[in-house]
Amino acid sequence: MKLSVIMAVYNNAPTLQQAVNSILKQTFKDFQFIIVNDVSTDQSEQILNQLAKKDKRIKLINNKAKLGLTKSLNKALKLVKTKYIARMDGDDIALPKRFEKQIDYLNKHPQIGLLGTAVYLINDKDKQIGLKRYSSNHKVLRKKVLHYCPFIHPTWILRRSVLLEVGEYNQNFPYAQDYELILRIASKFPTANLPEPLLKYRVDSSVAISLKNLKKQEWLALKARFLALVNYSYPLSESWKLIKPALSFLVPVSIKKIIYRQFYWK
Numbered sequence: 001m002k003l004s005v006i007m008a009v010y011n012n013a014p015t016l017q018q019a020v021n022s023i024l025k026q027t028f029k030d031f032q033f034i035i036v037n038d039v040s041t042d043q044s045e046q047i048l049n050q051l052a053k054k055d056k057r058i059k060l061i062n063n064k065a066k067l068g069l070t071k072s073l074n075k076a077l078k079l080v081k082t083k084y085i086a087r088m089d090g091d092d093i094a095l096p097k098r099f100e101k102q103i104d105y106l107n108k109h110p111q112i113g114l115l116g117t118a119v120y121l122i123n124d125k126d127k128q129i130g131l132k133r134y135s136s137n138h139k140v141l142r143k144k145v146l147h148y149c150p151f152i153h154p155t156w157i158l159r160r161s162v163l164l165e166v167g168e169y170n171q172n173f174p175y176a177q178d179y180e181l182i183l184r185i186a187s188k189f190p191t192a193n194l195p196e197p198l199l200k201y202r203v204d205s206s207v208a209i210s211l212k213n214l215k216k217q218e219w220l221a222l223k224a225r226f227l228a229l230v231n232y233s234y235p236l237s238e239s240w241k242l243i244k245p246a247l248s249f250l251v252p253v254s255i256k257k258i259i260y261r262q263f264y265w266k
Contacts, residue, residue, distance in 0.1 A: 001030055001031065001032060001082055002030060002031075002082055002083045002084055002103065003028070003030065003031035003032075003082055003083070003084045003085075003086060003099060003103065003157075004031065004032050004033075004034060004079075004080040004081075004082045004084070004085050004086070005023055005031055005032070005033045005034065005085075005086045005087075005088055006034050006035075006036075006073060006076035006077060006080070006085060006086070006087060006088070007019075007020075007023075007033070007034070007035050007036070007076070007087070007088040007089060007090060008035075008036045008038055008069050008072035008073050008076065008090075009035060009036065009037050009038060009040060009044050009048065009090045010037075010038040010039070010040055010044070010066075010069075010090075011040045011041060011042045011044060012040070012042075012044055012089075012090030012091055013040070013042040013043040013044045013047060015090060015091040015092075015202070016044055016047050016048070016090045016091075017047055017051065018093060019088065019089065019090050019091060019092055019093060019094075020033075020035070020047075020048070020051050020058075020090075021051075022092075022093045022094040022095075022096075023088055023094055024051075024055050024057070024058075025096060026094065026096060026097075026098060026099045026100070027096055027097050027099070027100045028097075028099035028100040028103060031057060031082075031086075031099065032057055032059055032082070033055075033057050033058045033059065034059045034061070034076040034079055034080070035048060035052075035058060035059070035060050035061065035076075036061045036063060036067075036072040036073070036075055036076050037060065037061065037062045037063065038063050038066055038067055038068065038069070038072045039062075039063050039064075039065065039066040044090070045062060048060050059079065061075065061076070063075075068174050069174065069175075069177065070169045070170070070171050070173055070174055070177040071171055073087075073168075073169050073177070074168045074169050074171065077163065077168050077169075080160060081160075082160060083159065083160060083161075084103060084106065084157055084158070084159060084160065085156075085157065085158055085159075085160055085163070086099065086102070086156065086157045087153055087154050087155070087156040087157075088154050089153070089154040091202045092154045092199055092200060092201050092202055093122075093126075093199065093200035094198065094199050094200075095197070095198045095199060095200070097198065098117065098155075098198040098199060099157070101117075101194060101196065101198060102115050102117065102157045102194065102198070103157065105192075105194060106157065106159070109192070111189075111190050112138075112189075112190050112191065112192050113158060113159055113162040113185055113188070113189025113190060113191060114151070114156060114157070114158040114159075114162060114182070114185050114186075114189065114191045114192075115156070115157050115158070115191070115192050115193070115194065116134070116151040116152055116155040116156055116191075116192075116193040116194070117152070117155040117193060117194040117196065117197065117198040117199060118131065118132060118133035118134070118193065118194065118195055118196060118197040118198070119131070119132050119133075119152050119155060119197050119198075119199045119200065119201035120197045120199070120200045120201065121200075121201055121203050122200045122201065122202050122203070123202070123203070124202070126200070128200070129203075131197060132152065132201070133193070133195055133197070134150040134151065134152075134193045135150060135193065136192050136193050136194065136195055137192070138186075138190040138191050138192060141186065141191050141192070141193070142186055142191075145182065145183060145186050146183075146225055146228065146229075146234065146238055146241040146242065147241050147244065147245070148245070149178065149179040149182055149221070150193070151178070151182055151191070151193065152199070152201055153178040154199060154201065155193075155198065155199050155201075156178075158185070162185055162188075162189055165188065166181070166184040166185055166188060167184070168181075169181055173220050173223075173224065174216070174220075175213055175216050175217040175220050176217050176218075176220040176221040176223075176224055179220075179221050179224050180220070180223075180224035180227065183224055183225070183227070183228040183232055183234075184228075184232055187228070187232040187233050187234060188233075214253050215249070215253060218245070218248065218249045219249065221245065222242065222245055222246060222249060225241075225242050225245065226242070229242075
């Protein structure tokens with residue numbers, strides 16, 4: 001077995017079965033699916049129990065106390081022994097050939113430490129509202145990474161050897177944990193994105209963490225950039241790249257949502 005898929009779930013009942021099934025129906029089938037249920041109060045646990053009974057690839061862990069996304073993902077990572085690790089979220093939909101195409105790319109490009117993909121953007125009703133694609137070139141990604149995170153978290157596949165070197169998710173980051181980790185990874189390893197959309201990414205949603213806790217996420221993203229400059233070998237000459245994110249942090253959430261719908265979610 002080469003691949004482990006990790007997912008943390010909290011109250012994702014309306015979209016959970018669709019998300020899990022999109023992984024189980026991948027054309028690449030040789031994987032384990034580690035799902036951490038973080039004390040959901042809706043029907044998520046029942047849905048996951050039913051799915052786990054039907055497919056032995058699912059390893060379900062039910063937290064006894066709520067840990068949050070970061071600690072739940074780290075709990076899943078501690079069980080991983082495979083060469084590759086993939087991320088997934090309980091409200092997104094992976095396209096059938098996602099793993100097949102990502103693993104094929106990583107096998108052919110052994111220097112790449114982490115690989116994302118482009119995504120179709122969808123809303124609460126599964127309607128496609130846009131497409132998001134970031135650069136495939138590591139030099140471009142490294143140049144942009146202090147401006148913003150040029151990777152979409154649930155599209156990640158990375159090598160376990162990378163995490164053994166840079167460490168797991170930083171538990172001081174309940175939000176923006178993906179950005180803090182990608183800053184560490186990009187400082188030491190080449191990265192890439194596939195230009196083909198291989199995931200339907202739910203953005204314009206009432207339950208999206210990135211909207212519910214936007215200000216906390218932005219503040220921690222600024223903190224992650226500061227750590228990158230101080231601890232992760234990013235030159236201080238790049239500190240000017242923090243100006244725009246700092247100014248963006250001052251924009252009210254209500255206005256930010258309008259900006260996202262007009263520019264980001266298209």
